Ligand SMILES: Cc1cc2nc3c(=O)[nH]c(=O)nc-3n(C[C@H](O)[C@H](O)[C@H](O)COP(=O)(O)O)c2cc1C
């Protein structure tokens with residue numbers, strides 16, 4: 371864990387986490403940071419908790435000593451969001467220090483009770499409420515429900531203009547240089563890509579609520595964006611805000627001339643349709659990505675589909691349904707509400723088919739709003755006629771955008 375001064379008595383405490391799956395399921399090839407913040411006024415507040423802390427008092431004292439904070443100085447703990455990557459430290463912390471008040475939304479308070487049976491010294495704050503820490507430091511709170519849980523708030527420190535946005539504007543990726551003004555163009559692009567990965571796997575399903583939250587945030591007089599994960603946007607906070615607006619719009623409806631071609635096959639019969647797919651997408655000047663669903667983690671699939679208006683599904687029939695790695699990938703895409711996409715199915719079957727029906731059922735059950743172009747399944751190896759029909763279907767797919 372390490373500390374950095376952001377501005378005038380406001381510090382970042384951060385830990386790089388690698389080699390685990392986020393939420394026990396999402397691959398993070400570049401890891402993630404867990405960020406907390408200390409605001410020093412006459413009273414000190416901690417925002418979003420020391421979640422990288424190992425639970426040992428010595429390590430906490432050592433950390434606080436670096437920024438000249440005594441445990442007794444901490445009078446407020448601000449819970450922006452009760453997910454344990456932000457608030458899982460609180461019970462360990464309470465064993466060492468009791469004289470503090472928790473500031474959180476009423477939804478967070480209910481979760482605090484449900485998770486940790488904690489009900490005392492909790493002050494429920496609502497929109498535009500503020501708490502004066504003394505020495506010019508004032509915290510102001512804004513509700514941002516469902517970014518990512520129903521309880522989420524964002525917290526502004528008014529004198530420095532630092533807005534602590536929790537999951538909103540977060541990204542994956544560990545960090546050493548923690549501010550946008552310390553990074554070169556390539557490094558910034560890396561964090562933007564990691565933000566897309568984070569958005570697609572963690573926040574995408576909440577895009578309509580996120581858009582509402584961003585509209586609200588844009589009216590707050592902030593200067594710096596300090597999220598719970600990733601880097602701090604001190605020089606150009608607009609950049610990550612614009613990225614997030616774009617991702618949320620794309621999640622709901624994407625109009626890019628781009629297709630994600632998802633493929634999976636047992637014996638390579640289905641793959642015989644792949645050259646035709648590439649040919650038509652090139653002809654129609656569609657950008658496209660080929661993704662083997664058996665070798666690709668869900669987060670990588672989702673971050674690609676996020677910016678595609680079309681999905682081509684290439685997979686065989688399996689036990690009268692769709693090849694299992696493909697249907698589970700499609701289900702994940704549906705769960706993340708990557709809706710309003712044009713979708714085409716093709717792939718091989720032996721005797722009955724069934725993959726297309728499984729796709730339609732999934733789409734109906736999950737209310738995907740996918741515009742399904744049609745069934746271009748073929749028996750065994752595709753004939754010239756099969757491929758010609760497929761070509762027509764693909765042309766139609768590109769025209770449905
Ligand atoms: C375990 C298994 C289950 C299958 N179930 C069906 C089925 O229910 N209906 C059908 O038409 N074909 C079924 N098939 C046949 C495949 O769809 C066919 O072999 C197809 O060519 C495989 O395509 P691939 O080479 O792209 O994997 C099954 C094949 C396997 C191995």
Ligand SMILES: [Fe+2]
Pocket residue numbers: 451453518519537
């Ligand atoms: Fe979260």
Ligand SMILES: [Fe+2]
Pocket residue numbers: 453455456536537598599
């Ligand atoms: Fe988080």
